Amino acid sequence: MSDYILEARGVTKRFGGLVAVNRVNFTIERRTIAGLIGPNGAGKTTFFNCLTGLYKADEGEIIFDGKYSLIGVPPDRITALGISRTFQNIRLFGSMTALENVMVGTHCRTKSNMIDAIFHTPRYRREEAWARKRALELLEYVGMADAADEVATSLPYGYQRRLEIARALATEPKLLLLDEPTAGMNPNETEEMTDLIRRLCDDLGLSILLIEHDMRVVMGISDKVSVLDHGELIAEGTPEEVQKNPKVIEAYLGTVGTEQAAEARRRGRDD
Numbered sequence: 078m079s080d081y082i083l084e085a086r087g088v089t090k091r092f093g094g095l096v097a098v099n100r101v102n103f104t105i106e107r108r109t110i111a112g113l114i115g116p117n118g119a120g121k122t123t124f125f126n127c128l129t130g131l132y133k134a135d136e137g138e139i140i141f142d143g144k145y146s147l148i149g150v151p152p153d154r155i156t157a158l159g160i161s162r163t164f165q166n167i168r169l170f171g172s173m174t175a176l177e178n179v180m181v182g183t184h185c186r187t188k189s190n191m192i193d194a195i196f197h198t199p200r201y202r203r204e205e206a207w208a209r210k211r212a213l214e215l216l217e218y219v220g221m222a223d224a225a226d227e228v229a230t231s232l233p234y235g236y237q238r239r240l241e242i243a244r245a246l247a248t249e250p251k252l253l254l255l256d257e258p259t260a261g262m263n264p265n266e267t268e269e270m271t272d273l274i275r276r277l278c279d280d281l282g283l284s285i286l287l288i289e290h291d292m293r294v295v296m297g298i299s300d301k302v303s304v305l306d307h308g309e310l311i312a313e314g315t316p317e318e319v320q321k322n323p324k325v326i327e328a329y330l331g332t333v334g335t336e337q338a339a340e341a342r343r344r345g346r347d348d
């Protein structure tokens with residue numbers, strides 16, 4: 078068995094003249110958290126979209142689970158193979174309840190067809206009962222069993238983010254891709270989400286690819302951090318290595334440094 082749940086080689090994606098992802102080599106070891114960072118517009122989401130089949134990479138190869146090539150494979154088939162994701166902008170079925178949202182995910186693993194559903198065949202009833210039970214378990218796992226019957230859009234923001242994760246888990250992934258899961262969260266929600274991501278890896282044995290703008294989160298839980306800048310992978314290593322890398326400081330943390338320097342100057346004037 079390959080040590081890697083995912084191996085991407087030379088992945089390139091262009092939009093007209095813009096090279097959004099440029100010959101990226103990237104691997105994720107099984108049962109680890111791989112962090113992916115980079116300034117806005119670096120190509121992180123585009124790279125995700127290449128992995129999940131939303132975009133077809135123009136060049137390169139992507140191998141999942143040591144044996145499946147993902148290039149040109151449609152998204153639903155990629156989900157069935159064992160890759161699931163959440164979105165940078167939450168995409169829930171707004172008018173459905175939390176439970177129903179998760180049940181949509183479980184249907185990826187059931188066999189009933191439309192005829193079964195129309196006639197409520199024994200198989201359909203059996204599978205629906207299973208899907209409901211499974212969905213409830215997952216809501217409990219992400220800490221929102223109390224909200225099972227609430228309409229998705231009425232839920233607090235932190236719950237909506239966790240609901241997306243429950244729905245992603247319902248498809249029984251081996252690899253979970255999280256696109257900025259703590260975006261817009263308050264410190265409390267961020268901490269809860271960080272704990273949850275850690276548990277997904279440690280307890281459930283999932284491999285995780287995490288795009289994250291909150292440096293404390295990504296540096297705190299990633300086994301490996303990769304840095305994209307203008308579509309190119311400019312650095313990779315442990316959180317400590319990446320934080321010290323001058324290229325990263327210049328391309329990414331450099332902007333933070335500038336803000337901090339400006340803030341220090343402002344404070345200096347106030348004193």
Ligand SMILES: Nc1ncnc2c1ncn2[C@@H]1O[C@H](COP(=O)(O)OP(=O)(O)O)[C@@H](O)[C@H]1O
Nearest residue numbers: 092095097115116117118119120121122123124
């Ligand atoms: N569907 C698209 N069509 C054209 N350009 C796109 C599209 N998606 C992303 N881009 C461009 O590709 C670059 C990378 O974007 P993106 O992957 O969203 O970056 P990130 O997620 O790192 O902020 C940006 O310059 C963006 O404007």
Ligand SMILES: [Mg+2]
Nearest residue numbers: 121122123165
């Ligand atoms: Mg993005």
